[in-house]
Structures are given as C-alpha cells and as structure tokens.
Amino acid sequence: MAEFFEQTLQPHFNFWIYVILMMIGLWALIAKNNLIKKLIGMSIFQTAIILFYVSLGVKEDATIPILDPYGQAEHAAADAEGAETEGEKKRDSYIGKKSPDPDTMANPLPHVLMLTAIVVGVATLGVALSITQMIFKEFGSLEEDEILEIVKGGGVDD
Amino acid sequence: MIFAFDIIILVFLVIAAIISLSVKDLLSASMIFGIYGFLICLLWAEMGAVDVAFTEAAVGAGISAVLMVATVFNTKRKSSD
Structure with missing residues (x-):
C-alpha cells in the first residue's frame, strides 16, 4: 500500500x-x-x-516566476549557507543576478x-x-x- | 510546491465538488461552489501560479458565485437531484 x-x-x-x-x-x-x-x-x-x-x-524546488534582479544578493548569500537541497542552493546562487536560471521558477x-x-x-x-x-x-x-x-x-x- | 498542502487541498476540492453536485438546495449548491472556487484559488497560489490565483479569486469565488445566486433568486431554489 x-x-x-x-x-x-x-x-x-x-x-x-x-x-x-x-x-x-x-x-x-x-x-x-x-x-x-x-x-x-x-x-x-x-x-x-x-x-x-x-x-x-x-517544478521541484521552484519559486514563483517573478524576476527580482536588485537588492537580493545579501539575502542569497545568507540563505546559501542554510540551504539544504541541491535545488535550494542553485536557486539561492541565482538570486541577485540579472538573468536567473529558468529551472528555479515555475x-x-x-x-x-x-x-x-x-x-x-x-x-x-x-x-x-x-x-x-x-x-x-x-x-x-x-x-x-x-x-x-x-x-x-x-x-x-x- | 509543498506536497502536504497539495494533497490536503486536492482532497477537499473533490469533496467540495461532490457535495455541491449532490445537495438538493440550489442556493447551498451555489455557496459550496464558491467554496470550491476558493479552494482552487488556494491551489494555484500553492503551485506558484499567483497570477492565476488572483484571477480565480476574483472570478471563480466572486463573480460566478454571485451570478449563480442571482439566477437562483430569479428562478427557483429546489432541485430534484
């Protein structure tokens, strides 16, 4: 079952x-x-x-499809240390850059x-x-x- | 997408659909259909489709429930099945 x-x-x-x-x-x-x-x-x-x-x-570990290129880099650096799964690390590394990876968004x-x-x-x-x-x-x-x-x-x- | 939320909302969705189709009072059926619209709006927000969720909240839970209640008041409330 x-x-x-x-x-x-x-x-x-x-x-x-x-x-x-x-x-x-x-x-x-x-x-x-x-x-x-x-x-x-x-x-x-x-x-x-x-x-x-x-x-x-x-998609798995994907956020909502909203582009936020400014002002998120510090948050991302802080989050990357606490990130657990592969997807979260990938997502956090892309926040703050101008063209994010499409895999991180629905x-x-x-x-x-x-x-x-x-x-x-x-x-x-x-x-x-x-x-x-x-x-x-x-x-x-x-x-x-x-x-x-x-x-x-x-x-x-x- | 959080699977626990997903499974709870989807199960409630099926329950709301079946109940709104099986009550004999058409006003209750319209209101439960409004609940169905609200649940599916929660589901869109949970799946990451926030734009669809906004539209569904305005249109599904708002306008279609109002239209249906208006029709019920202009016709009759009882249903045979």
Missing part, C-alpha cells in the same frame, strides 16, 4: 485528481437533471482542464494561457445562466425532463 502510494500516486497526484474532477464534471453534465447543476458540472470540468495545464508548469507560459481560459470560462457561465433564466421564464421549470415533456407536447401555448 505504502509502495503503491509512493511510486504510483504521489508523483502524479495532481493528474489523478485532474482526471477525477473531469469525470465528476462530465457525469454532472450528462446525468444531472437540473440545469443549474449541469452548469456547476461544466465549471468543474473547466477548472479540471486548467488544473492539468497549470500542473505541467510545476513555467509561467501555461499560467498565462490559463488566465485567458478562466476569463472565457466565466463569460460562458454568465451567458449560460442568463439562457437558463430565459428558459425558466418560458417553461416555468429548471428540470430537464419537465422541459422535454413540454417541448414534446407542442410547446407552451401563448
């Missing part, structure tokens, strides 16, 4: 959760009857995909791409919720089966 956790689950834990969240979202989109529940499922699906892409940019490219995806996601959700309100005004219900029943019977008479 412990071996399974260390070798299979731990190195790719984000990806396991990404698959689980994606399947939860897909299940909600297909199997849930209420329209708002379907939209919650859609949002969970979107965040699962964003989680996958952000996980690709993660990859910011997937972050920037996913920034757009989040904004598109909330726009999609807003449009979908306003369509839901119009459906409720027309049919008086948010349940998919009741709406389909009304549509099959020839729609609302007005």
Whole structure:
C-alpha cells in the first residue's frame, strides 16, 4: 500500500485528481437533471482542464516566476549557507543576478494561457445562466425532463 | 510546491465538488461552489501560479458565485437531484 502510494500516486497526484474532477464534471453534465447543476458540472470540468495545464508548469524546488534582479544578493548569500537541497542552493546562487536560471521558477507560459481560459470560462457561465433564466421564464421549470415533456407536447401555448 | 498542502487541498476540492453536485438546495449548491472556487484559488497560489490565483479569486469565488445566486433568486431554489 505504502509502495503503491509512493511510486504510483504521489508523483502524479495532481493528474489523478485532474482526471477525477473531469469525470465528476462530465457525469454532472450528462446525468444531472437540473440545469443549474449541469452548469456547476461544466465549471468543474473547466477548472479540471486548467488544473492539468497549470500542473505541467510545476517544478521541484521552484519559486514563483517573478524576476527580482536588485537588492537580493545579501539575502542569497545568507540563505546559501542554510540551504539544504541541491535545488535550494542553485536557486539561492541565482538570486541577485540579472538573468536567473529558468529551472528555479515555475513555467509561467501555461499560467498565462490559463488566465485567458478562466476569463472565457466565466463569460460562458454568465451567458449560460442568463439562457437558463430565459428558459425558466418560458417553461416555468429548471428540470430537464419537465422541459422535454413540454417541448414534446407542442410547446407552451401563448 | 509543498506536497502536504497539495494533497490536503486536492482532497477537499473533490469533496467540495461532490457535495455541491449532490445537495438538493440550489442556493447551498451555489455557496459550496464558491467554496470550491476558493479552494482552487488556494491551489494555484500553492503551485506558484499567483497570477492565476488572483484571477480565480476574483472570478471563480466572486463573480460566478454571485451570478449563480442571482439566477437562483430569479428562478427557483429546489432541485430534484
């Protein structure tokens, strides 16, 4: 059990959760009857995909991708003595120089791409919720089966 | 990335997703979905994606929860599943 956790689950834990969240979202989109529940499922699906892409940019012993070329050299020298792992030593030696080693920072490219995806996601959700309100005004219900029943019977008479 | 934080936040994330999809009250579902957004914002900050975390805090935990609550008040609160 412990071996399974260390070798299979731990190195790719984000990806396991990404698959689980994606399947939860897909299940909600297909199997849930209420329209708002379907939209919650859609949002969970979107965040699962964003989680996958952000996980690709993660590196071991890496800091946040912010360039700080000035005023950190003294701190770095003090930290280098107390640094334990190889990555920390490498990171500390590069702080204070003008072009830091990209290995010491998380990859910011997937972050920037996913920034757009989040904004598109909330726009999609807003449009979908306003369509839901119009459906409720027309049919008086948010349940998919009741709406389909009304549509099959020839729609609302007005 | 700190693995202990990672594992705790991810487990809570799955729990929040399942609960928000299984409660019958749509207002509770929207609020728990807001909690889900906040947890995923913590996860971005923990993974080093601070810019994504800012956006998610404003958009995921803020705007989408507000939009969803507004829709629930304009329609109805009960859900069949």
